[in-house]
Ligand code: ADP
């Protein structure tokens with residue numbers, strides 16, 4: 001669906017992206033992780049054409065998005081964005097926050113828009129909050145409203161730039177679960193940028209960025225089995241992966257790349 005081909009980006013003499021190539025298939029979940037300043041948001045802004053790459057190309061269904069006659073609004077409609085900071089209107093109810101795009105951009109009549117919005121609120125588990133104002137919601141709930149608002153526009157792809165950065169563990173979990181559910185049920189492509197490694201455990205592919213480059217790429221299991229390398233890129237390896245790695249070093253016969261607590265328990269029980 002999207003081919004990022006040798007993309008680079010410079011701000012003056014500062015090279016922020018260097019030779020980035022990623023193929024994004026329809027329906028997959030992509031995790032992009034990396035330290036702050038690695039270039040993750042810039043890559044995302046290039047995808048959405050908020051920034052123009054200084055080198056390389058980005059193809060959307062085989063056609064360059066950098067061509068002069070691209071219809072920018074149509075292109076952007078196919079991308080849904082959820083940002084780190086909650087992008088909700090504080091003076092509008094939850095329901096109105098979800099319908100506003102449908103009504104103002106898609107010109108869908110109020111009643112129809114509200115029906116659709118209620119379905120979406122149900123999907124993100126916030127049906128009962130339709131008439132509430134954002135100030136009464138937790139951080140995780142706000143992000144789920146933002147996700148419902150993006151989903152209302154029927155994008156092919158939802159891009160989330162650190163949507164959980166401001167949340168407590170419970171809120172983080174609810175946002176990630178919601179994204180996974182939409183991917184599974186609606187077949188929507190998810191690009192999830194985060195610096196919490198546990199959040200990409202269920203991704204189809206993971207990319208690790210450091211200093212403007214992709215330094216690791218693979219399935220979560222492939223990536224998580226390279227603990228030393230991850231530490232080199234200052235990534236916080238999940239505790240269970242770290243523990244399994246240390247046990248392997250001490251000679252315990254465990255498989256590499258353990259991602260979840262249950263996997264470690266299973267593997268240990270088999271041994272003892
Ligand atoms: P991340 O999202 O991984 O934290 P960013 O893409 O936000 O990283 O930033 C990567 C680098 O690019 C940083 O050094 C940042 O200061 C720089 N940068 C980002 N946007 C601009 C800009 N508009 N002008 C100059 N430098 C920028």
Ligand code: MG
Pocket residue numbers: 040041042161
């Ligand atoms: Mg960023």
